[in-house]
Amino acid sequence: EDKVVQSPLSLVVHEGDTVTLNCSYEVTNFRSLLWYKQEKKAPTFLFMLTSSGIEKKSGRLSSILDKKELFSILNITATQTGDSAIYLCAVANFGNEKLTFGTGTRLTIIP
Amino acid sequence: NAGVMQNPRHLVRRRGQEARLRCSPMKGHSHVYWYRQLPEEGLKFMVYLQKENIIDESGMPKERFSAEFPKEGPSILRIQQVVRGDSAAYFCASSPPEEYEQYFGPGTRLTVT
Numbered sequence: 001e002d003k004v005v006q007s008p009l010s011l012v013v014h015e016g017d018t019v020t021l022n023c024s025y026e027v028t029n030f031r032s033l034l035w036y037k038q039e040k041k042a043p044t045f046l047f048m049l050t051s052s053g054i055e056k057k058s059g060r061l062s063s064i065l066d067k068k069e070l071f072s073i074l075n076i077t078a079t080q081t082g083d084s085a086i087y088l089c090a091v092a093n094f095g096n097e098k099l100t101f102g103t104g105t106r107l108t109i110i111p
Numbered sequence: 112n113a114g115v116m117q118n119p120r121h122l123v124r125r126r127g128q129e130a131r132l133r134c135s136p137m138k139g140h141s142h143v144y145w146y147r148q149l150p151e152e153g154l155k156f157m158v159y160l161q162k163e164n165i166i167d168e169s170g171m172p173k174e175r176f177s178a179e180f181p182k183e184g185p186s187i188l189r190i191q192q193v194v195r196g197d198s199a200a201y202f203c204a205s206s207p208p209e210e211y212e213q214y215f216g217p218g219t220r221l222t223v224t
Binding site for chain 1: 115152166167204211212217
């Protein structure tokens with residue numbers, strides 16, 4: 001069965017700090033890894049990664065995938081209170097369309 | 112381009128009643144997915160549909176749950192004879208053909224009393 005593990009489960013930092021969120025996976029026939037941000041409602045798409053070593057960047061957020069070691073990290077620099085959310089990692093396989101999610105990292109930014 | 116729409120946002124049902132959850136995908140998206148999120152748990156896949164076809168229902172309970180995505184109109188997730196354990200947030204996502212990014216709606220929070 002496909003498995004996605006995120007760490008830490010929760011993280012509390014001060015505004016301005018840099019954080020690194022981790023996602024490791026065990027899946028058959030890996031196709032892609034996706035990061036989402038979930039506040040009170042819909043998970044919002046952040047990144048999709050398919051190739052190792054290529055960093056994806058959007059503003060203060062960046063992410064990279066290591067297909068050999070089967071993990072990804074999500075970095076957020078100069079954190080702001082608006083970054084407080086649950087960050088979800090999900091993986092997809094070739095051969096089916098469903099996403100398998102981890103339980104998320106709850107990030108809290110203290111002003 | 113409006114995002115994925117779900118309604119209702121909140122639904123309260125008594126045990127034994129039926130719940131109908133609706134999802135309108137983003138314009139141009141022909142693939143719809145339903146996920147369930149229990150409190151303090153991650154999102155769990157339920158079913159994947161294309162227009163008039165169920166492609167993968169491996170995550171959906173065999174009894175009481177059904178889903179459809181008709182040629183016209185929204186996708187419907189139907190739960191018959193609801194029980195307290197069905198209380199959860201139900202999210203719909205959509206994606207365009209040949210692409211893998213799934214975009215989520217705001218969810219329907221179902222409470223069974």
